[in-house]
Amino acid sequence: AQSVSQHNHHVILSEAASLELGCNYSYGGTVNLFWYVQYPGQHLQLLLKYFSGDPLVKGIKGFEAEFIKSKFSFNLRKPSVQWSDTAEYFCAVIIYGNNRLAFGKGNQVVVIP
């Protein structure tokens, strides 16, 4: 079945540590890729997106993600996290020509001051 996979659903790390969250998808063909974030008590909001071009995408708050087509992956990274990065992070895919976001299960990230 077509799906979006996120591993390590609960991540705990200290401030200044580096963060990498994996995302793999199983859809063939052209896809558009997204990372959404939900901070405690807030709405889901877009962190970054990839449609085409440079596979290294930079988003808000120092986050970046790399699209590796051969690996069907779109991993999210931040070199040095802050306490305010505590949130749930969701990888999502839209198949080209579609409008439906297909989400992974999310990564709950807790940053300890």
Next chain:
Amino acid sequence: EAGVTQFPSHSVIEKGQTVTLRCDPISGHDNLYWYRRVMGKEIKFLLHFVKESKQDESGMPNNRFLAERTGGTYSTLKVQPAELEDSGVYFCASSRASGSVYEQYFGPGTRLTVT
């Protein structure tokens, strides 16, 4: 600019009862989406409106769920009769137009608990 709003924020109902969730999209956004997150699972697409028309309702779980968007403004999602497995967070999102290039803006969600 006001964001996507949803009402109520929480609802607790008994199995067999009816619940209606409301979503007000961002003004001027023709596209409206409903998603659901059952506890422990991923957020799943339910359906997509373009103005008042259902563009894609492939994610609706069964005929106990009815979504409407009369007049192409706000939308309602009715669950009748509710079952235990309907518990979860129901998200609404809106976008200015169709196509993945247009960001979907999410509301805060309605947490539905069926007891």
